[in-house]
Amino acid sequence: MTAQRRAILKVIETASKHLDASQILRKARALDNSVDRSTVYRTLDLLKRQGLIDELDLMHLKGEGHYYERKLGRDHIHMACLRCGKITEFVSETFESLKTQLERDCRFHIVVSRLEVGGYCAGCRH
Amino acid sequence: MTAQRRAILKVIETASKHLDASQILRKARALDNSVDRSTVYRTLDLLKRQGLIDELDLMHLKGEGHYYERKLGRDHIHMACLRCGKITEFVSETFESLKTQLERDCRFHIVVSRLEVGGYCAGCRH
């Protein structure tokens, strides 16, 4: 555990929204100016492999980068509004059942799962 | 409708597995040597916006690129084995219910959805 990793972790933990690698770099540098871009990528990779963070696309609303968030107890669904860009998270019991069912029916051991949805939120739907 | 688009479409339609942009370019060139990389990207973007193809990450088993597949009637779940790399597709009624439920509970109009799962397939699980 190094100072750089601590800074990166803190940024992800205290983030109020989903951050991409560049945003994480910028915020981590505010805590520890020495943090380098490659350390961010290396750390993200590590955290991903450890299952401590989830990687998201958020439907690539802007650009082709990825977003990261701390993985807490229960998985949640991400909904991205194609008009206003708002990201909504949703926890669903049905989603949990679906995964259990998948593991049984496909004899597949799930390690990580990602359900992302694009569409129009209540305020933007027509 | 141009010759280049026809070639790209044909490649995606007749693909036996998920292809990324580079693979699509290579195969499209086999049909029409004039196809350029940017035309592939522009066409993929178009097809994506029209809802004719889906864009996948396949858990980024290798590289950071995206994979494309023709969008047919029913959505399916993609399962990627973290060991052998095999991609399995699965159609689930529960998945359909989940989406319906989501639209109702969150007052969100779904345009596109993507459920990807990473883990270990029957042959690789431990």
Place this chain on the structure above:
DNA sequence: TTACGTGCAAAAAATTTGCAGTTTC
């Protein structure tokens, strides 16, 4: 004809790598 699509070349965006030096435990 005329709006749209294309190749080309160059740039931008996103990520990875080799390496020598530094830090953690």
Place this chain on the structure above:
DNA sequence: GAAACTGCAAATTTTTTGCACGTAA
């Protein structure tokens, strides 16, 4: 002290863009 981690610089990979020319409808 050994193993792991880091910054730096450079390279890769993936995607986008401007522009002059070509083509489908």
